Amino acid sequence: MPTGNKASRLRPVAGWNPFGATVQACRVFLGHPGVSPPDVRTVVHPVRASLIRSLLILVVLRALAVRRYRPVAV
Structure with missing residues (x-):
């Protein structure tokens, strides 16, 4: 989707x-690396970028969930 x-x-x-x-x-x-709609930002290394971005989101959300649901010491 264009971001302009x-x-x-x-x-x-x-x-x-x-x-x-x-x-x-x-x-x-799937063998179609050059196919993308016009005016969409492409990533140079999409496989690496998708793995890194997904892992980063997972790490951040896991840390937030652990902090939120950690039992409170009495």
């Missing part, structure tokens, strides 16, 4: 979206 019409605060978030890199990685695995 989004608010300036949302452009970096939309550009960093892990789903776009995952879709590009699937295209690489």
